[in-house]
Amino acid sequence: MGSMEKVIIQKLANTEIEERQIRKWPIWEKEVSRFSHTYDGDEECLFLEGEVVIESGDRNYTISPGDFVVFKDGLECIWDIKKPVRKHYNFP
Numbered sequence: 001m002g003s004m005e006k007v008i009i010q011k012l013a014n015t016e017i018e019e020r021q022i023r024k025w026p027i028w029e030k031e032v033s034r035f036s037h038t039y040d041g042d043e044e045c046l047f048l049e050g051e052v053v054i055e056s057g058d059r060n061y062t063i064s065p066g067d068f069v070v071f072k073d074g075l076e077c078i079w080d081i082k083k084p085v086r087k088h089y090n091f092p
Contacts, residue, residue: 006075007054007061012046012068022046022068025088032081039075042092044068050085054078 017023025046047067054061056077063069071077 006056006072007059007077008070008072009061009063010068010070011066017046017068022088022090025090028085028087028089030079030081030085032084034078034080036076036078038077039071039073041073043071044090044092045071046088048086048088049083050081050087051083052085053080053082055080 012020012022023046027048028045030050045068047063047065047069049065051065052063054063054071054077056075
């Protein structure tokens with residue numbers, strides 16, 4: 001597994017959030033919905049609100065507020081938003 005993982009969920013310390021200036025990143029919001037998405041490049045996100053299940057192949061990833069998530073290039077997934085989402089995002 002390891003490097004093959006296409007969804008990486010972490011918790012960042014506030015110091016790292018400040019050092020990386022994540023709170024200055026743009027914000028994306030989405031209502032409860034379900035849609036497919038393919039990533040053509042990495043995306044980093046810090047989830048502020050909401051709950052979403054990312055379905056990819058036979059794996060499901062549940063994301064909650066406070067999660068720092070990296071979606072890797074080439075990921076094909078379904079976003080199943082259970083509670084409206086607000087997140088900071090960045091394309092490194």
